[in-house]
Amino acid sequence: xxxxxxxxxxxxxxxxxxxxxxxxxxxxxxxxxxxxxxxxxxxxxxxxxxxxxxxxxxxxxxxxxxxxxxxxxxxxxxxxxxxxxxxxxxxxxxxxxxxxxxxxxxxxxxxxxxxxxxxxxxxxxxxxxxxxxxxxxxxxxxxxxxxxxxxxxxxxxxxxxxxxxxxxxxxxxxxxxxxxxxxxxxxxxxxxxxxxxxxxxxxxxxxxxxxxxxxxxxxxxxxxxxxxxxxxxxxxxxxxxxxxxxxxxxxxxxxxxxxxxxxxxxxxxxxxxxxxxxxxxxxxxxxxxxxxxxxxxxxxxxxxxxxxxxxxxxxxxxxxxxxxxxxxxxxxxxxxxxxxxxxx
Amino acid sequence: xxxxxxxxxxxxxxxxxxxxxxxxxxxxxxxxxxxxxxxxxxxxxxxxxxxxxxxxxxxxxxxxxxxxxxxxxxxxxxxxxxxxxxxxxxxxxxxxxxxxxxxxxxxxxxxxxxxxxxxxxxxxxxxxxxxxxxxxxxxxxxxxxxxxxxxxxxxxxxxxxxxxxxxxxxxxxxxxxxxxxxxxxxxxxxxxxxxxxxxxxxxxxxxxxxxxxxxxxxxxxxxxxxxxxxxxxxxxxxxxxxxxxxxxxxxxxxxxxxxxxxxxxxxxxxxxxxxxxxxxxxxxxxxxxxxxxxxxxxxxxxxxxxxxxxxxxxxxxxxxxxxxxxxxxxxxxxxxxxxxxxxx
DNA sequence: CTGAAAGCGCTTACAG
DNA sequence: CTGAAAGCGCTTACAG
Numbered sequence: 001x002x003x004x005x006x007x008x009x010x011x012x013x014x015x016x017x018x019x020x021x022x023x024x025x026x027x028x029x030x031x032x033x034x035x036x037x038x039x040x041x042x043x044x045x046x047x048x049x050x051x052x053x054x055x056x057x058x059x060x061x062x063x064x065x066x067x068x069x070x071x072x073x074x075x076x077x078x079x080x081x082x083x084x085x086x087x088x089x090x091x092x093x094x095x096x097x098x099x100x101x102x103x104x105x106x107x108x109x110x111x112x113x114x115x116x117x118x119x120x121x122x123x124x125x126x127x128x129x130x131x132x133x134x135x136x137x138x139x140x141x142x143x144x145x146x147x148x149x150x151x152x153x154x155x156x157x158x159x160x161x162x163x164x165x166x167x168x169x170x171x172x173x174x175x176x177x178x179x180x181x182x183x184x185x186x187x188x189x190x191x192x193x194x195x196x197x198x199x200x201x202x203x204x205x206x207x208x209x210x211x212x213x214x215x216x217x218x219x220x221x222x223x224x225x226x227x228x229x230x231x232x233x234x235x236x237x238x239x240x241x242x243x244x245x246x247x248x249x250x251x252x253x254x255x256x257x258x259x260x261x262x263x264x265x266x267x268x269x270x271x272x273x274x275x276x277x278x279x280x281x282x283x284x285x286x287x288x289x290x291x292x293x294x295x296x297x298x299x300x301x302x303x304x305x306x307x308x309x310x311x312x313x314x315x316x317x318x319x320x321x322x323x324x325x326x327x328x329x330x331x332x333x334x335x336x337x338x339x340x341x342x343x344x
Numbered sequence: 345x346x347x348x349x350x351x352x353x354x355x356x357x358x359x360x361x362x363x364x365x366x367x368x369x370x371x372x373x374x375x376x377x378x379x380x381x382x383x384x385x386x387x388x389x390x391x392x393x394x395x396x397x398x399x400x401x402x403x404x405x406x407x408x409x410x411x412x413x414x415x416x417x418x419x420x421x422x423x424x425x426x427x428x429x430x431x432x433x434x435x436x437x438x439x440x441x442x443x444x445x446x447x448x449x450x451x452x453x454x455x456x457x458x459x460x461x462x463x464x465x466x467x468x469x470x471x472x473x474x475x476x477x478x479x480x481x482x483x484x485x486x487x488x489x490x491x492x493x494x495x496x497x498x499x500x501x502x503x504x505x506x507x508x509x510x511x512x513x514x515x516x517x518x519x520x521x522x523x524x525x526x527x528x529x530x531x532x533x534x535x536x537x538x539x540x541x542x543x544x545x546x547x548x549x550x551x552x553x554x555x556x557x558x559x560x561x562x563x564x565x566x567x568x569x570x571x572x573x574x575x576x577x578x579x580x581x582x583x584x585x586x587x588x589x590x591x592x593x594x595x596x597x598x599x600x601x602x603x604x605x606x607x608x609x610x611x612x613x614x615x616x617x618x619x620x621x622x623x624x625x626x627x628x629x630x631x632x633x634x635x636x637x638x639x640x641x642x643x644x645x646x647x648x649x650x651x652x653x654x655x656x657x658x659x660x661x662x663x664x665x666x667x668x669x670x671x672x673x674x675x676x677x678x679x680x681x682x683x684x685x686x687x688x
Numbered sequence: 689c690t691g692a693a694a695g696c697g698c699t700t701a702c703a704g
Numbered sequence: 705c706t707g708a709a710a711g712c713g714c715t716t717a718c719a720g
Binding site: 009029 | 715
């Protein structure tokens with residue numbers, strides 16, 4: 001096995017096979033125009049010497065590599081505090097890594113918080129360090145993301161709204177069915193006769209926040225239930241804000257009979273406030289959204305986005321030969337008990 | 345902003361600044377020998393044009409990049425079944441990604457199951473696609489890992505035993521204190537007066553499996569409790585095997601008064617068997633190891649490896665200027681209730 | 689079907 | 705302090 005220590009490049013392979021580097025390159029890249037005699041000889045030597053071409057050289061010379069980037073918008077990343085959606089994003093990343101491996105691709109994980117990060121990522125694409133990418137967590141109207149979408153690169157954008165007609169290039173918009181998920185929660189709440197559901201809104205600059213609010217309002221409207229704006233809190237997926245607003249509600253003694261927090265993370269802030277105020281929240285109808293690790297074990301109900309499905313579709317899109325720009329939705333699943341939780 | 349569309353490379357920057365590419369390269373790489381006049385001029389142009397050097401070209405020319413690889417041994421990966429330790433590994437990967445970002449590094453995630461994967465990864469190192477790497481989940485005496493350790497590359501090896509004297513290069517061995525963690529569980533069990541703890545062993549080819557068994561035996565020995573080999577099952581971190589062995593124990597009616605499963609994953613297999621046999625397991629003293637998502641919510645006790653600490657130490661090691669080969673241990677924490685669980 | 693040559697975008701001795 | 709030149713390891717027209 002000491003063969004491996006010697007530096008072995010395509011020139012050496014060519015020498016050994018008695019051909020030119022061009023021919024070696026041709027078999028490496030599965031070009032048809034190589035005599036089967038030469039092809040076999042070269043393949044044998046490549047195998048014998050465990051030769052693997054230098055990816056940097058290949059990329060520099062214009063070949064695509066097998067690395068897919070996943071880029072996560074996380075403006076609070078540098079503060080070392082656990083940021084709002086981190087757990088959710090990491091769940092997604094996990095499944096992406098697995099699906100990519102099954103398609104013989106690797107994943108480069110990177111966060112985006114400022115302009116320097118954006119520049120680095122654009123360079124990753126431009127220079128071919130990643131062949132394509134998945135973007136998640138971005139705010140609506142992100143100039144950076146718009147640039148990526150309009151670029152020649154193949155990308156998947158998760159939970160982002162965009163008029164498909166404005167997207168010339170190969171782009172997959174894949175969204176969790178936030179509207180449907182919220183509607184099914186609201187149905188549960190309203191079917192039980194509750195009429196004053198408190199809602200903690202997510203970031204309205206994100207598609208998910210926007211959709212969840214819309215579903216809340218529509219659900220009430222459809223049953224001719226008055227929408228009390230006092231019950232609508234804009235806490236932007238932020239746990240601390242949710243905590244603060246919940247306290248205010250309690251201090252002002254605003255009446256409510258149920259709670260829908262449009263993210264599990266905010267739910268934890270809400271519950272903290274309830275606890276401090278001595279509210280017996282275990283008897284309250286409380287719903288979150290996301291199915292994070294702690295939600296159901298703590299005794300709350302939530303809805304689970306089908307991350308695995310989203311990941312699978314994303315990878316399939318990125319590794320396919322031919323694709324067209326399109327929009328897809330993945331369903332959600334209500335998680336009302338530990339049984340649902342374990343199944344998920 | 346249409347500047348960005350034009351391809352901009354170091355030659356163009358040089359032209360614009362009226363210097364040679366050599367000088368541009370020097371300021372890019374912080375070489376001292378550049379007149380401050382030229383340096384400033386070049387820096388200004390670089391900024392103005394949002395120029396970022398091509399990473400592939402830089403790497404090809406011999407520069408180190410800022411990508412750290414994390415390589416996970418997962419022989420069952422291709423079968424699309426959730427493998428034994430996957431959840432555990434992904435928890436670790438998550439924290440590694442975050443810590444790397446804080447140090448301005450990106451993470452390339454890749455699995456290893458066969459020789460082709462090993463070859464690909466060695467090429468990643470050789471060609472500089474990753475500047476260094478973290479290896480986790482490998483079996484003892486892995487020839488691949490031994491090669492990486494003996495190579496010139498800087499690596500972190502998690503949960504792997506190796507005589508440090510045989511490791512010439514910069515390597516960090518970082519291990520969870522499996523022995524200590526198991527001892528603390530055994531103390532809990534034995535303090536309650538149990539004398540016949542059933543144990544499901546992990547993969548003895550892994551350091552963790554080896555250490556957890558050793559701690560089990562030592563704990564009993566230290567209290568002069570007879571070690572009944574019938575109570576020791578080798579289920580190799582495999583849920584299905586644990587299930588099968590537990591059934592056998594029940595069928596043979598072998599007496600036990602408590603259970604320690606040396607991974608949470610196996611625990612789920614054990615519990616399945618208990619259920620099927622109609623055993624009222626909720627009253628049994630049962631411990632797992634790993635603190636996976638479901639363990640404590642299901643009502644069991646476990647011990648949590650401090651993944652965040654391990655990740656932090658790993659990244660610190662890899663990004664430091666100077667390091668020496670060494671071995672480190674990270675502590676574990678007992679998780680006996682939902683309170684511990686939420687804190688973790 | 690094959691090879692010589694140019695090119696991808698950098699870095700780094702070397703000579704001044 | 706600076707520039708011309710060689711080199712990193714590939715791929716791909718081009719000419720045969």
